[in-house]
Amino acid sequence: MAETVRVIGDTLPGADFNSPLLEVDDLHVEFRVRGRRIPAVRGASFTLEQGRTLAVVGESGSGKSVTSQAIMGILDTPPATITGGAVRLHGVDLLAQSEEVRREVRGNHIAIVFQDALSALNPLWSVGFQIGELFRVHRGTSRKDAKLKAIELLDQVGIPDAKNRVGHYPHQFSGGMRQRVMIAMALALDPEVLIADEPTTALDVTVQAQIMRLLKRIQAERRMGLLLITHDLGVVADVADEVAVMYAGEVVERAGIRDAFKRPAHPYTKALLRAIPRVDTVGRELEVIGGLPPNPARLPGGCPFHPRCFAAEDKCRTEVPPWVEPAASHGSRCHFAEEVYTDER
Amino acid sequence: MGRYVIRRLLQALLTLGIVLFLLHYLTALSVQIRGNPALLFFGGDRTPDPGMLAQVERLYGLDNKCYERVGDPCLAPFVDRLQNFVQGDFGTTLNGNRDVGQLLAIYIPNTLRLFIFATLTLVTVAMVLGTWAARHRGKFIDHTVRGTTILADSIPVFLILLSYVYIVAVPLTRWARDIWGTESFMGQVFRPNYNPDWPWVTIIVPGIIVGTVGLATMTRLIRASQLENLGSDFVRTAKAKGLKPMRITIVHVIRNSMIPIITGIGFLFAFMLSGAVLTEGVMGIPGMGRMIFQAVQRQEGNLVIVGLTVSAVVVVFVSLIVDLLYAALDPRIRYE
Numbered sequence: 001m002a003e004t005v006r007v008i009g010d011t012l013p014g015a016d017f018n019s020p021l022l023e024v025d026d027l028h029v030e031f032r033v034r035g036r037r038i039p040a041v042r043g044a045s046f047t048l049e050q051g052r053t054l055a056v057v058g059e060s061g062s063g064k065s066v067t068s069q070a071i072m073g074i075l076d077t078p079p080a081t082i083t084g085g086a087v088r089l090h091g092v093d094l095l096a097q098s099e100e101v102r103r104e105v106r107g108n109h110i111a112i113v114f115q116d117a118l119s120a121l122n123p124l125w126s127v128g129f130q131i132g133e134l135f136r137v138h139r140g141t142s143r144k145d146a147k148l149k150a151i152e153l154l155d156q157v158g159i160p161d162a163k164n165r166v167g168h169y170p171h172q173f174s175g176g177m178r179q180r181v182m183i184a185m186a187l188a189l190d191p192e193v194l195i196a197d198e199p200t201t202a203l204d205v206t207v208q209a210q211i212m213r214l215l216k217r218i219q220a221e222r223r224m225g226l227l228l229i230t231h232d233l234g235v236v237a238d239v240a241d242e243v244a245v246m247y248a249g250e251v252v253e254r255a256g257i258r259d260a261f262k263r264p265a266h267p268y269t270k271a272l273l274r275a276i277p278r279v280d281t282v283g284r285e286l287e288v289i290g291g292l293p294p295n296p297a298r299l300p301g302g303c304p305f306h307p308r309c310f311a312a313e314d315k316c317r318t319e320v321p322p323w324v325e326p327a328a329s330h331g332s333r334c335h336f337a338e339e340v341y342t343d344e345r
Numbered sequence: 346m347g348r349y350v351i352r353r354l355l356q357a358l359l360t361l362g363i364v365l366f367l368l369h370y371l372t373a374l375s376v377q378i379r380g381n382p383a384l385l386f387f388g389g390d391r392t393p394d395p396g397m398l399a400q401v402e403r404l405y406g407l408d409n410k411c412y413e414r415v416g417d418p419c420l421a422p423f424v425d426r427l428q429n430f431v432q433g434d435f436g437t438t439l440n441g442n443r444d445v446g447q448l449l450a451i452y453i454p455n456t457l458r459l460f461i462f463a464t465l466t467l468v469t470v471a472m473v474l475g476t477w478a479a480r481h482r483g484k485f486i487d488h489t490v491r492g493t494t495i496l497a498d499s500i501p502v503f504l505i506l507l508s509y510v511y512i513v514a515v516p517l518t519r520w521a522r523d524i525w526g527t528e529s530f531m532g533q534v535f536r537p538n539y540n541p542d543w544p545w546v547t548i549i550v551p552g553i554i555v556g557t558v559g560l561a562t563m564t565r566l567i568r569a570s571q572l573e574n575l576g577s578d579f580v581r582t583a584k585a586k587g588l589k590p591m592r593i594t595i596v597h598v599i600r601n602s603m604i605p606i607i608t609g610i611g612f613l614f615a616f617m618l619s620g621a622v623l624t625e626g627v628m629g630i631p632g633m634g635r636m637i638f639q640a641v642q643r644q645e646g647n648l649v650i651v652g653l654t655v656s657a658v659v660v661v662f663v664s665l666i667v668d669l670l671y672a673a674l675d676p677r678i679r680y681e
Contacts, residue, residue, distance in 0.1 A: 074581055103588075108587065112585045114582060123675070123677060133588070137587070137588055137592065171676070
């Protein structure tokens with residue numbers, strides 16, 4: 001098999017390698033349902049550098065999956081509409097590109113691993129066909145060579161007996177193996193950005209650890225940027241370099257992993273961390289965050305977190321908090337970010 | 346896969362056996378209850394000479410004593426008939442004493458042609474319209490497609506047939522002949538009746554008309570199953586792989602929505618037989634539908650049985666094909 005040299009500018013015109021790998025800047029996504037406009041993402045911003053892992057953490061409904069689908073450009077429009085912001089890959093704003101360019105970007109530059117591999121794989125085609133499809137469509141590889149590539153990839157993600165397994169169908173694999181197939185498919189065209197949208201949620205705990213180790217290993221080998229979407233802070237601590245915490249459609253805190261865990265600057269992050277069972281809390285009752293995440297159709301005024309916040313004061317109800325940076329590259333959207341950071345609140 | 350095929354094949358044979366026996370038992374019952382059809386040979390009213398009656402009974406296989414006992418399954422004549430069928434002997438007609446086997450050689454190909462055109466019409470039109478409606482769900486195109494197909498389906502076939510034969514066919518044929526001449530494809534295709542010299546061409550229009558039976562059902566079936574797949578996770582994966590919408594539809598949607606569609610086709614095939622009876626009657630096509638209809642009218646028991654046997658074989662065969670197509674399409678069924 002002849003290796004073709006890949007020039008990123010071929011499939012992404014105007015790429016500038018001095019700018020960050022992936023930059024999401026003030027992204028706004030709305031859903032229009034029966035004439036009503038429901039904001040799902042309200043100004044998400046974060047940056048992912050090459051070879052780094054950024055974890056986007058949030059409860060269900062916080063807009064993290066919508067953000068990842070907006071980056072991929074696979075949101076169903078309608079009902080969803082991207083109403084503002086930019087998604088820049090190597091400095092090129094993807095949202096401003098034509099559909100053809102975006103199709104080239106998908107798979108070639110950005111790939112995604114979905115949560116439930118059983119439904120995310122087509123049940124009627126062999127895994128080899130589904131992996132090989134990427135080479136055939138994007139690279140014009142022949143059926144035979146595509147199959148060889150698929151075997152190679154299955155082998156890389158640790159599927160034993162890949163030569164035989166390549167012709168098998170998704171239902172013939174176990175949950176963990178299926179997720180490995182998903183990962184192999186995402187890696188096929190050697191993308192610079194890998195989005196993993198809750199990659200381990202549908203799996204057993206033991207298998208979860210294996211899949212996370214695999215993702216970490218592959219990311220290190222290929223120097224990819226990994227965008228890990230999850231609600232599991234335990235996973236984040238092991239794998240991520242940076243964290244972006246999302247609440248009600250916006251990023252409420254962004255920090256390096258150590259800083260975020262040691263000295264959170266947003267009450268929501270702080271409360272989340274207190275809710276993790278730890279060795280030193282054994283025997284004591286776990287803290288919880290009271291209440292429910294807000295309905296995006298009826299967000300509370302001011303800071304959307306104020307009804308559940310332990311540090312809320314009057315101005316939280318009326319004033320939208322600004323983005324504050326209590327320390328270098330550590331930001332928080334809270335009126336009292338400094339106090340929370342220094343543990344005064 | 347091999348075991349699946351063998352199992353389905355045995356099931357098909359068993360079904361066919363049961364259908365043939367039921368058919369035989371019902372005819373036997375009608376002879377036992379309604380009286381000896383051999384009397385019809387003599388015109389019905391007159392009492393024939395017992396010797397001649399016995400001869401006629403022997404000729405048509407009615408001489409077995411079981412026909413006099415109500416409820417007797419008449420197994421011996423059943424086995425006889427099956428043996429004759431296997432040897433290619435389908436008996437003769439009461440009217441004109443013609444060999445039924447020779448009639449079938451003319452009728453079956455004509456009905457097959459009709460079914461080929463009908464199925465092609467149904468599948469292509471429903472496929473295109475259903476896919477189109479699914480891609481534009483909830484929009485004007487979707488509503489138009491659904492409205493039109495229901496309209497087409499709610500007009501009875503005989504009405505379409507009659508209005509074609511009496512209103513459209515003649516002027517259209519005349520116009521076509523002026524341009525292309527009588528002995529040409531265009532000169533023949535619009536004819537209001539069958540022409541044995543152009544057996545394929547003159548069956549195209551009747552086939553299309555039969556194909557409108559079940560168009561609405563089929564279109565909705567296709568629309569629904571494609572919508573289900575369009576919203577599925579693996580279509581999202583396909584989008585994330587950077588595939589073009591056309592490829593997603595062809596590779597990841599159509600094949601996945603084929604299973605309910607194939608079921609529908611198998612089901613509509615049986616329906617089309619009733620359409621064939623009408624169409625063959627109105628357009629004068631010598632086919633199985635017309636044969637069965639006339640046989641029932643003339644009380645030709647043997648012809649009825651042969652005709653229904655053929656249609657039973659066709660229906661069982663089609664459902665066998667449907668089952669095998671399931672397996673070819675869906676690996677989960679194949680490895681069951």
